[in-house]
């Protein structure tokens with residue numbers, strides 16, 4: 001089949017490469033000419049394991065190309081996936097839908113033959129119905145309909161390729177048999193693997209995505225609230241969460257206490273969901289989601305307070321090392337990163353902050369140019385008064401505590417991700433504080 005993927009960021013670049021990998025002819029479209037040139041050269045504009053190989057092999061096989069021209073995409077493809085961003089609006093919790101609206105408008109104006117437009121971006125419930133009306137108003141195609149479907153995406157950055165090629169489930173939000181049949185044809189090689197496929201109306205399909213993210217965020221905020229109780233009671237949240245997770249009804253995943261969630265999706269999606277719940281009068285959902293978000297945000301402030309106590313009650317003339325800038329390991333994504341957030345807060349309170357990350361420093365530098373960035377872990381720890389482990393890269397978890405202790409001014413560690421071996425680090429001379437765990 002001939003497919004266009006519009007918006008080639010984290011979601012779209014991976015989706016385009018994977019659609020080509022399963023045998024389709026794919027054209028990726030973006031307004032960012034630099035990104036398109038990078039992708040067309042078989043390079044990834046961001047860190048995502050396995051993506052470069054997929055880009056290169058499918059470009060070489062002639063199945064994948066890139067353009068900045070919507071006219072080229074509409075002339076080429078019969079199925080158009082919308083993968084543009086839906087960030088948080090400035091000054092509001094709601095999602096900014098201007099990019100999605102612009103793409104749908106441009107598609108409708110350019111299309112000259114029947115097509116299926118498939119939304120993959122995460123949108124507030126009700127968006128697909130509104131966009132369907134927009135397409136009906138703007139598109140003038142005589143030979144057949146321009147249909148719309150919503151097919152939310154659940155990939156995880158760092159595992160995006162495998163999540164796209166072997167997803168847990170596919171969700172098709174459709175309002176016609178023809179749209180469903182086209183989507184089934186697109187995903188046939190993935191359906192043939194036995195992948196669960198759930199067909200729903202537009203609103204339910206849109207909600208599956210935001211409800212899934214809200215549930216994951218809730219699990220994280222729940223265990224972080226338990227970490228607060230553990231600290232107050234002298235208990236150990238890592239043992240607690242392990243024991244809880246053995247209950248099959250609860251499970252271990254997303255039950256790891258730490259510095260909370262961040263990234264380009266969970267925080268803005270939960271806020272957009274909260275805003276939409278309010279708009280449609282779902283007051284209990286609004287109240288609930290607000291608290292999940294606020295527990296997460298307060299945790300960052302509380303962690304900075306713990307750091308301040310560890311450097312003697314004031315950040316002035318103190319050097320703090322922050323290990324990690326990405327919102328999670330195996331990613332260079334720094335959007336709403338808890339690590340960078342606390343780094344910036346500590347700097348504002350007077351600390352001299354040095355940041356290190358194995359992949360995300362170029363992106364971090366763009367967002368927070370006034371923080372200091374160290375080229376290596378050793379350089380980051382040199383003359384430090386406090387080392388804060390803020391993103392759980394294996395590089396930090398597996399570091400040699402004895403070696404690092406010798407580099408610092410004072411070997412004091414705040415493990416905000418609960419990943420280091422407390423006994424080993426304490427044995428190497430470190431004073432260690434871990435969120436939700438007993439103090440030495």
Ligand code: NAD
Nearest residue numbers: 007008009010011030031032084085086099121122153157
């Ligand atoms: P992103 O910011 O990395 O990428 C968006 C891309 O769209 C950018 O490259 C931008 O230049 C491009 N774009 C903007 N306007 C355009 C236009 N008019 N025409 C063509 N391209 C245009 O965002 P992302 O992380 O890929 O997220 C995209 C959507 O997917 C969001 O709704 C997000 O919530 C959702 N999503 C993301 C992930 C993820 O892990 N990143 C997972 C699931 C769902």
